[in-house]
Amino acid sequence: MSKKEGGNEKVNLESENVEVKSEEVEVEGRKIEVNVKGEEGGGGGGGGVVVVMDTPERNKSQIATPISKFEESPFSNFLNNLSPIKPVKAAHFPQTLNTLSFGSIPSVFTSPHVSSARESRFLRRHLLSDPSKPEFASDNSVKVDNDEGMSDAVNSSNEPKESFGSQNSVVEASNECSKLAVERTLNYECNDSPSTLPTGSFRGKSLSEFAGSSVTYVPLVQGMSGKGLLRCEVNTEGKNEIDPNKEAPGCDWENLICDATDLLIFDSPGDPEAFTKAAGPNLRHFGLASNEMQNMQGFGQASTSECGGDGSETEKPSTQPGDETQVNEYAENQNMKPDSSLTNDGMGVGQSERTDNEMVSTLYRGMRRRCLVFEMVGSRRKHVDEGSGSSAVQDTDGNLACNEKQLVPYKTVNESSRCILPGIGLHLNALAASSKDGKVVKHETNASGKQLLITSGSAVSLHPLVAGQESMSKSLPETSREIVPFENSVPLMEDASLAPGYVNNEELSQTSPKKKRRRLEPGEGEACKRCNCKKSKCLKLYCECFAAGVYCVEPCACQDCFNKPIHEDTVLATRKQIESRNPLAFAPKVIRNADTISETGDDSSKTPASARHKRGCNCKKSGCLKKYCECYQGGVGCSINCRCEGCKNAFGRKDGTDGDAEEEETDAYEKSTVDKTSHKNLLHSDVEPNPDSTVPATPLAFRRPPMQLPFSLKNKPPRSSFLSIGSSSGIFAGQGVGRSDFFQPQPQPKFEKPFESIQEDEMPEILQQGGTSSPISGIKTASPNRKRVSPPHCDFANSPGRRSSRKLILQSIPSFPSLTPNP
């Protein structure tokens, strides 16, 4: 790590790539000016920029040489001499790392959105970088390349874009970064169509994306020739991303954000590889860090997956079946990368490309939704840092994902993250679940379940802003929607969040996005909200997607839908109209008392009443015991505002007997469960899970917990457990408000897989309670450990926010370790 920080930069230059890079480099000034054909520079040690010249194959073998050697190597020295700038980069490295982890944050604060994005970037970087500290060095190199490659990638054909896309944008492009990012997304879409690049090339790109640096590693390690080229490209991309981060301080945060997202994605991928190879043992640390980062950012997912992929490359042989999630991802990644590396070009490429494409599309979609969310983004940067950071990452991830399409494995992760990301705001919701994503997630979730959780969280916050581009909306929407489901119809709002649910949602997602979103994501994809509008054109609040501020996605069965990026103008106009009539129309319907609940940790103890539906319900026949009731759906008790008749809301009756229903439910539940203590735990767990996942940052979670129990226990034991847990984490994040928690129940089923990864912590409780539900089982399968983790929930109750972060960390940690060991 330190070495990386040192600012070593690796430059992978392909004849073609090099040219471009060289240009880019010049632009930046910092970046390396190296045009070497056939020569590879590896390395990099702590401060020096490493220039990797990839000549096709042979270089790879050379590249394989450890970075440190590289630095020391005469060649590296020569390179260093060539570019005085290098030193700066070296400095950047450290900075980037630091900035990523911390330094950048301040700037982020400057502009809410940006800040969020920045944070996410940071997180991402950390995650990415952390996972493979060695990668940092590589990252640095990557950054350099990226800087150069950035422009190139943008301008260049799709290939570069994909791989580079994410990274490049991050890199330096600084001002251009944002644009690039957008272009990337677009490009990705294009890229999605595999046609543009050969599968192999794609993979290579994807690989490069994975880990920028890692990519370099791969070539070196494996010494692949043909693949090496691709990887080189990838590396360049990765470098770009990294650079951006470093540069971020200098560049506008926004740009940085875009870049960061990309970088993060790439970094993560790269990290793993670099990490595995270079750091080996250290990897875990990074991995942990990366995991955390991912959790924070959501972006991490992509990174993790990528990392996994990298690791796979290094480990190709499937060294680590043990790491379930990562391993699977790796496998996928490997498929992708392998081409570059050696093994299964055909397999990997074909699938990887497809998946990548899907991923990308989903990512884009997420972006779009995010765009919608933008408004919200800023709000919770702070929270995000831990949890939100991940969320932000997710957003970026989404971007990254786009870039990383190639990285199929990432996709799943990314997707999940995306979903989570979407959670950020209403838009986020949209992001959350794209059918595609959901699919991907399913596949990958198993392997990367942990990662997914993390990533999801991270991704949420930032991406929307950065990616935000609507162009991507179509692809994104699907993904985002998956996420949305979590949101369900009723987003919970935090008191803190002011008006628009968007903000709240985003904040929430950011703060605790990881859990919620991820949960959501998984389920979401499938369970996520999908509207079925036939007459409203999805331009009225009848439409859940529209109401959530998200674009309709593929999963939607709506007819004559205008809630699509294509009709953005119409959507916005309609929104304005609706808002003109009711400024809070898009605000979270459920408000949780942030003050009371937020961090008191009372969740379990506090009455659900703490959270209330803004407008109150008007139920007459449902007794507020069905989802018809928005209060119930939102997992909140009825309040004075409600005009309901015969209110039996388990979460709290409007008459003030909030606890009644809950108590009853709890009682029944307790009865069912012999042990009271266990019961409490369950309650806490139930409650906690949601809070953690969904509300870690937001208070809502706390309140919901009580709510959730009812759901899980009485209403929908199986679902409830899942829903509460999964949905809470995922959904909340996505929608921002606590709603997700409650809602989740419904969506949960869908999220099962996703949840598994994400909900681990929460799952346990659920499992205990309703445990039997299929979702749970799925979770178990996904990560048995997670259940174990759940116990912590009790603690979590005290500090929901912490839990979420903790949980994520724990999860993330395990995965990484596995990876490192194998290598």
Add this chain to the structure above:
DNA sequence: GAGTTTGAAACT
């Protein structure tokens, strides 16, 4: 999967 129920959203 089709049909019914329900209550929010939209309209008057």
Add this chain to the structure above:
DNA sequence: CAGTTTCAAACTC
């Protein structure tokens, strides 16, 4: 603001 209609989700079978 109240009443009615429209709408789509939630629910049931």
